[in-house]
Amino acid sequence: MTVKVDFEECLKDSPRFRADIELVQSDVSELETRLEKLVKQCQAMLDAGRVYCQNSKNFVGGLRDLVQPCSGDKTVQECLEKFSKKLTVILEAQGEVIETTQKAVKMKLQNFVKEDVRRFKDVRKEFERSSENLEGALARNAQAPRGKQHEVDEASNALLNARKAFRSEALDYVLEINVIEAKKKTDILMAMLSMMEAQAQFFQHGHQSLSELDEYRRKLTDEHTQFVLNAAREKRDMEQKHAAIKKKDVSYDDSIMDFNADAANGIAMEGYLYKRASNAFKTWSRRWFSIQKNQLVYQKKFKDQPTVVVEDLRLCTVKPSSENERRFCFEVVSPSKCCLLQADSERQQQAWISAVQNSIASAFQERREDPHSPRQRCSSVSVGSLGGGGGGGGIDPENEGCKALEVIQAIAGNRQCCDCGEPGPDWASINLGITLCIVCSGIHRSLGVHFSKVRSLTLDSWEPELIKLMCELGNTVINRIYEARIDEITIKKPHPSSPRGDKESWIKSKYVEKKFIQKLPETGRNPPLRRSSGRRNRATIQEQNVRPPLKPKPNRATLPRVTGLSPSDLVQKNNTSFHKDEDEEQEDLSGLHPGALLYRSAALQNFPVMADALAHGADVNWVNVAEESSTPLIQAVSGNALAACEFLLQNGANVNQADSNGRGPLHHATILGHTGLVCLFLKRGADYNAKDKNDKDPVTIALDNANADIVTLLRIAKMNKEMREMDGAFGQSGDETYHDIFRDFSHMASNNPEKLKRRSADPKS
Known part of the structure; x- marks a missing residue:
């Protein structure tokens, strides 16, 4: 530490000492004045900086708000987003500089003035008072008469005490002078170093942030140059077109x-x-x-x-x-x-x-071009023509129970209970597509309808679409899925005479815990999806061993469909569903996750793969955002797959879930003219008043398409609902004609779908 005033000179109280302390006092007074001014200037700078930062943040916020009206222009939107983000980072760093300056400069210097300089002044006052006391003691000592010894002694003692006090205060004053001199150096240097370090970090950080945009700014500059050229060219073309149009007569009377x-x-x-x-x-x-x-x-x-x-x-x-x-x-x-x-x-x-x-x-x-009126079509759909004795292969509604038992048990593996093997099962799980004995059916019923929906094959009525669904699956198909790893598991499958507890434990492990299904991920575990020869030109991606992406929504011409099949035909189709046909190609979708797999297999109407996807946890309402938020149910509608739609609905599909165009399954079925599916969705509670983005409900779409059958079904459904609401208080169940017509359409859609084909091309909606 540099010594400003020497302690020895302090004890001598020489003129040099007095001159030195006067110089120090003048310097400290000047320093105090300058520091107070600097602190005020620093405060003004900080206030201005905060105002600048706030206004800059408001400006950057305005840039971000400008993104919304420019959302249609990708270049401008990207420019505003990138620049506003970088400016925000720079402003945050500038705010940190302001806070550092507040702490390192303003507070440090202000504390020096308020504490150190004030302490110096207090010590100086004590020194000056002791100096005055010493001067007075010296004067009294000099004036004491030689003959008065007591006055001499008194003056001598007073002088001695005053000199001691002066020397003590003088030493303290000199120490404070030297201390404040050193403190002045350290505080000012530290304040300046801290401020300049913060400034350096701010500019380095800003330079680094802006350097990250160098390539983008060069690219944007090139694009801007091209925009200017294009704008000039377009302006010239518009001026020429404007001049040409002005030469024409554009009066309203002559408009074409x-x-x-x-x-x-x-x-x-x-x-x-x-x-x-x-x-x-x-x-x-x-x-x-x-x-x-x-x-x-x-x-x-x-x-x-x-x-x-x-x-x-x-x-x-x-x-x-x-x-x-x-x-x-x-x-x-x-x-x-x-x-x-x-x-x-x-x-x-x-x-x-x-x-x-x-x-x-x-x-x-x-x-x-539409030869049959709704009334003629409905009246021609008689119960007798749909009976089992006709050529259509239908099922007589009066013998639904016997026919359901006979047809469903004819499917491979269905003559034994799916879970315990007891022969002659007369119960079924309609969402799983299996037959059950009475004991296993009770266990299934206890699982809840979200796992299994149980129905009697002999006591309950069976709608034709449910029978068609049961014929598409069966015990053999489902066990290949839910018991795929049975050989690897130590648990033994129960037999007909096993205790109920064993059967219950097995069924819960099989359907609730799903212990025996093939675990994901797994390649090649799904039976390949078949494609007809008309789709072979789309198979090149398979030949390159590349995972196939989700295809665009298939139309009715490219999807395999099952139409006009009798129950015996359905049995034959199910029993041979896993045999490869030489005229068909295969589409391997084993790489897809369960939701996408359900979506794709619904489009291709492959029931075993649909069941496999659900077993592996597929969301039955999975949304494919890449294809207008379509769902598996909408995909099944696109292929006019009545049984596939019934399967998805029985497994919890939302009959009113709409795509990105606001169209639900009922809308799509109406647009495509799939009368049987319209009938099915209305029976399953579809909202016939729901409107799409074009503000069209199914009735309006059906009227636009001149589809008399669908208009009839929609209006009958609406009238029946109104009748139920009006008569509900009296216990009425609605118009019986409604049930008769819907039953007729259901039988026709399941057994004679060719009679429900559109009479004209599908219009654009």
Whole structure:
């Protein structure tokens, strides 16, 4: 530590000492003034820095908010996100610099002024007081008379005490001078070093963060240059087009309006018309009218839901109106109302009249291509024609119990209980597709319906789609899945005479704990999915031994389907389901996880693989986000797979789960014209009022597609629900005609599906 004032000079109290301390006092006073000013300036800088940081953060927040309206432009969106993120990092580092400056500079220097300088001043006051006392003692000692010994002694003692006190205070003062001199150096240097270290880290961190964007900034600069060139080129083209259009006559009277019944967007004609209100004031309003789906609709704004003026153009006529004072008027007359419209010119009036007439003709043409009315179709579906004695191979509803027992027990392995082997089982688990003895059925029932749904083969009624489902599976198929590792397990399978406790333990281990299924991951464990020769051109990926991705949603033309099979045909099909056919190719989906496997096998209607996927924990409502959030149930609908849909529904599939377009299974079945599936979903509680993203419910879709059978089913279901709600208080169960018609359609869909084929091409919805 550098000695500013010498202690020996302090004891001498020489003029040099007095000069030194005066210089020190002047320096400390100047230092105090400068430090106080610096502390105020530092505080102002910190306040300004915090305001700057806050405003900068607000600006960066504005950049992030700008991302939303620019979401359609990937380049701008990516630029805003990357730059705002880096600016946020830099601002956070700048905030740290401000906090460091607050602690290292402002607080350090402020403490030096308030504590060290104040202590120096206090010691200086004590020194000055003792110095004054010494001066007074020296003066009294000099003035003491020689003849008065007591005054001399008193003056001498006072001088001695004053000199001792002065020397003590002088030594303390010198020490404080030297201490504050050293403290001044260390505090100022430490404050400056801390501040500059924080600044260096801030700029290094900022440089590093921005350097990470060098490549992106170069790329963005190149893109910006290209954007400028493209914008200049587009501006030139637009100016040329603008100049060319200005030369034309674009008056409304000469506008060309063409009727196009086959327009891609389904709108045959559109344009502005005046419409007279039906109220007492008869006001006229200008609206945007269009002809679409054989309907005349209008809307005020683009996002408004269209208002239907004429629901079915086949039921109306159109004619010019000369009775009104306004010009260019025409009427669209339907049985329920008359709508008076006005065009802008005579040419537009004639164009709209011709468009409505052409739409009426087109609607009747589509109707003629549909040979059977809903009433004729429903009346032709008689119970007798669907009976077992006819050529259709159907099942007589009056003998459903006997037929169900006979047909289901004919499946491979079904003549013995699936779990204990007792012969002649007359119970079944409809979601597993197996037959059970009465003891095992009771154990299955105790598991809960989320594991097994038990039904009697002789006492309960059996819907045809359930029988068809049971024929697709069977004990042999299910045991290949749930007992795949039985040879590796020490637990013995129970036999018919085993105690109930043994059977219960076995069934819980088999279906609840799933101890015997093949564990995942496993390759080659699934039976290959068969593909018809029409799909061979899609098999090149298999030849390269690459895991197949999920395919686009298959259409009805590419999916294998089972139609028009009698129960005996179903038995034969099930018993030979694992034999390879020379005319078929195989699709190995063993690499897929259970949810995707269920999704794909539902599309291909491979029931053993569907059951295997569920056994391995597949979510029956698994959503494939890559294919419009489609589900296994929607995939089964695409292939018109009645039994596959029934299988998924029995295993907990949500009949109202919609895809990304807002369309549930009922929507898809209606669009594709799968009448049997519409019947099935309505029986299983599908919401016929649900609307898709186009705000269309199944009834509207069926009307658009002119599918009379589906319209009939939907309206009967709605009327039956209303009847049940109205008569429910009196214990009524609804209209029996509803049950008869639905039963007829169910039998037809299961046994004679060719009778439910669409009469015309599927329209676009």
